[in-house]
Amino acid sequence: MANSPAPSADHLGQKLYEGKAKIIYATDNPEVLITYFKDDATAFNAQKRGQILNKGVINCKITAYLYALLEKQGIATHLLETTSEREQRIKRVQIVPLEVVVRNLAAGSLCKQTGIALGTKLEPSLVEFYYKNDDLGDPLLTRDRIFAMGLTSPERLTELTQKAEAINHILSQFFTRCGITLVDFKLEFGTDSAGTLLLADEISPDTCRLWDTSQPDERQRVMDKDRFRQDLGNVAAGYQAVLERIAAQLENPA
Numbered sequence: 566m567a568n569s570p571a572p573s574a575d576h577l578g579q580k581l582y583e584g585k586a587k588i589i590y591a592t593d594n595p596e597v598l599i600t601y602f603k604d605d606a607t608a609f610n611a612q613k614r615g616q617i618l619n620k621g622v623i624n625c626k627i628t629a630y631l632y633a634l635l636e637k638q639g640i641a642t643h644l645l646e647t648t649s650e651r652e653q654r655i656k657r658v659q660i661v662p663l664e665v666v667v668r669n670l671a672a673g674s675l676c677k678q679t680g681i682a683l684g685t686k687l688e689p690s691l692v693e694f695y696y697k698n699d700d701l702g703d704p705l706l707t708r709d710r711i712f713a714m715g716l717t718s719p720e721r722l723t724e725l726t727q728k729a730e731a732i733n734h735i736l737s738q739f740f741t742r743c744g745i746t747l748v749d750f751k752l753e754f755g756t757d758s759a760g761t762l763l764l765a766d767e768i769s770p771d772t773c774r775l776w777d778t779s780q781p782d783e784r785q786r787v788m789d790k791d792r793f794r795q796d797l798g799n800v801a802a803g804y805q806a807v808l809e810r811i812a813a814q815l816e817n818p819a
C-alpha cells in the first residue's frame with residue numbers, strides 16, 4: 566500500500582515524533598512546530614491498520630476550518646497557519662496526557678461498556694477523560710484517579726471540562742447547520758510556554774463521530790472513521806463529504 570506523499574522537506578526540521586496519523590517536525594523557532602497529516606489510519610489501539618486515500622489532506626483542511634471557527638468564538642488553539650495541503654505550523658505545547666471525549670449521543674465504547682442503546686440522546690452531554698497511554702489501552706479515568714495519578718490539578722480539570730463543553734456547543738450548532746449530527750468527539754489540550762491551555766491535535770472525521778442527519782440508515786449515515794473501523798466501505802468519500810459540507814456552510818452560511 567502506498568504511503569502518504571513525502572513532506573516537503575525543504576522547510577522541515579528534525580522529525581520529533583511520529584504518531585498514528587501525524588508527524589511532528591521541529592522548526593528553527595523552538596516555540597513553533599510543524600504537523601504533517603498522513604493518510605495512515607489505525608483503529609482498536611492500532612490492531613487494525615490501513616490507509617484512507619487523501620485523508621491527510623482532508624483532515625488538515627477540516628481541522629483548519631474548525632479551529633478558525635473556534636478561535637473566532639474565543640477558543641484558543643495551537644494552530645498558527647496552514648502551510649501546505651498536509652502541513653500546519655502549530656505552537657509548541659506540553660500535551661496534557663488526557664483524551665477529553667464529549668458525547669451527545671451514545672455510540673462506540675459507551676454502548677459496549679454500559680449497554681446504552683446506540684444513538685440514545687445523552688442529556689446533559691457527557692465529558693469523559695481517558696488516559697493517553699497506548700500500552701494501557703487509553704483507559705477511562707475517574708476524577709479521583711486523575712488526581713491520584715497526578716495528571717492534572719482540580720482547577721485545570723474544571724477548565725478542561727468547561728472548554729470541552731464550550732467547544733461542543735459551538736461545533737454541535739455548526740454541524741447541525743451542515744446537516745450533520747455531532748455524535749461524539751475527542752479533544753486534546755496542551756499548555757504553551759506561558760502556561761496557557763490551548764486546544765491541540767486535530768478535530769476531523771478521525772476524531773469525531775459524524776452522522777448524516779437526514780439519512781435514516783444506520784450504516785449509510787456514518788461519515789467518519791467508523792466507516793473504516795466497521796468496514797462499511799467508501800471511507801474516503803465519507804471524509805470528503807464532511808469537508809464539502811463544512812466548506813459550503815462557511816462560504817454560504819444559511
Ligand code: UDP
Binds near residue numbers: 664750771774
Ligand atoms: N476517539 C479518538 N481517539 C481515540 C479514542 C476515541 O479520536 O484514541 C474518538 C472516537 O473517534 C469517537 C470518540 O472519541 O469520536 C469516542 O470514542 P469511543 O470512546 O467510543 O471509542 P471507540 O469505540 O471509538 O474506540
